[in-house]
Amino acid sequence: MIKVENLVFDYMTKRALHNISFEIKKGSIVALIGPNGAGKTTLMRCLAGLVKPFSGEISVNGINVPEDSRRAHRHISYLSDVFGLYDNLTARQCLRYAALAFDLPPAEIEPRIVETAAMLNLTEHLENYAGTLSRGLRQRLAIALGIIHRPAFIILDEPASGLDPEARLELSRLFVNLKEKGHTLLISSHILAELEDYATDVIVLNAGRLVRYEQIGGNTVVSSQNPHVNLTIRVKGSADQLFSFLQNENCVSDLHRRHSSVGMTLWGQDDRLAALLKRLIAADIAVVEYKTTQSALKDAYFETLKEGD
Numbered sequence: 001m002i003k004v005e006n007l008v009f010d011y012m013t014k015r016a017l018h019n020i021s022f023e024i025k026k027g028s029i030v031a032l033i034g035p036n037g038a039g040k041t042t043l044m045r046c047l048a049g050l051v052k053p054f055s056g057e058i059s060v061n062g063i064n065v066p067e068d069s070r071r072a073h074r075h076i077s078y079l080s081d082v083f084g085l086y087d088n089l090t091a092r093q094c095l096r097y098a099a100l101a102f103d104l105p106p107a108e109i110e111p112r113i114v115e116t117a118a119m120l121n122l123t124e125h126l127e128n129y130a131g132t133l134s135r136g137l138r139q140r141l142a143i144a145l146g147i148i149h150r151p152a153f154i155i156l157d158e159p160a161s162g163l164d165p166e167a168r169l170e171l172s173r174l175f176v177n178l179k180e181k182g183h184t185l186l187i188s189s190h191i192l193a194e195l196e197d198y199a200t201d202v203i204v205l206n207a208g209r210l211v212r213y214e215q216i217g218g219n220t221v222v223s224s225q226n227p228h229v230n231l232t233i234r235v236k237g238s239a240d241q242l243f244s245f246l247q248n249e250n251c252v253s254d255l256h257r258r259h260s261s262v263g264m265t266l267w268g269q270d271d272r273l274a275a276l277l278k279r280l281i282a283a284d285i286a287v288v289e290y291k292t293t294q295s296a297l298k299d300a301y302f303e304t305l306k307e308g309d
């Protein structure tokens with residue numbers, strides 16, 4: 001659905017993107033991560049057709065974005081990390097203005113405003129002026145304005161910044177909801193744990209280069225080359241016996257001991273997990289908790305940056 005080939009972008013004094021290529025499938029939520037200055041915003045602005053690359057191809061739904069950016073804008077929504085609203089218009093007026101700007105048929109405008117406001121939990125704020133809304137509500141209104149025309153591809157730069165935990169959770173739910181409706185999302189954020197809740201794929205950029213593109217499967221712990229999980233085992237009482245036992249296991253590494261638990265990396269997936277638990281019980285170790293944690297995204301990020309050093 002989205003295809004990027006050999007994308008190069010130059011600022012006057014600096015090459016910001018070097019030969020980037022990737023494809024995004026319809027219905028994915030792609031987390032775009034990387035350190036400050038990696039080129040995330042530049043890449044998003046290229047994908048949204050707001051700036052022209054020096055060379056390379058970008059297509060969204062078969063439309064050549066740099067060549068035909070006006071047509072592409074009907075299929076793409078881009079929310080910048082810093083955005084403005086018409087503070088002297090009510091939320092309803094802002095939405096109507098956006099709907100008219102996107103050429104929605106007049107009969108569809110009011111129902112679409114109602115539907116979009118409901119999706120963003122904005123219904124009871126429709127008659128409030130944008131300038132009087134709280135930060136979280138402004139963020140939701142900005143997203144609503146960007147999706148009123150139901151674009152196929154939604155690009156969001158740091159959409160959760162400055163939001164409280166409840167608003168963030170609502171936003172995560174909205175992203176999953178949009179994905180379920182068939183939209184494709186590209187979201188940049190520095191909050192990896194949150195992206196991990198909903199992202200299906202991850203792109204890691206570093207110094208203008210794509211250093212990793214991996215499916216993280218939306219909540220499953222899969223690293224394609226070296227499948228592993230973070231495992232914590234807690235026992236009744238002291239972890240002495242457990243720790244000695246694990247030191248002789250070759251499917252685990254990075255053991256770190258606490259009073260009654262041991263954390264580790266287990267190399268393998270479900271079969272290995274089940275087999276290890278069976279051996280622990282056979283060895284009469286009183287396991288009271290056996291817990292894996294997801295860290296596919298964090299792993300992808302830090303492993304990749306380490307590899308680049």
Ligand code: ATP
Nearest residue numbers: 011012013014016035036037038039040041042043
């Ligand atoms: P952050 O996480 O801090 O937002 P980013 O990954 O979005 O960073 P970009 O803003 O895309 O990174 O910047 C990529 C590189 O291009 C950086 O080195 C930045 O300094 C440089 N850059 C960005 N805008 C310009 C500009 N207008 N002129 C020259 N260089 C620029």
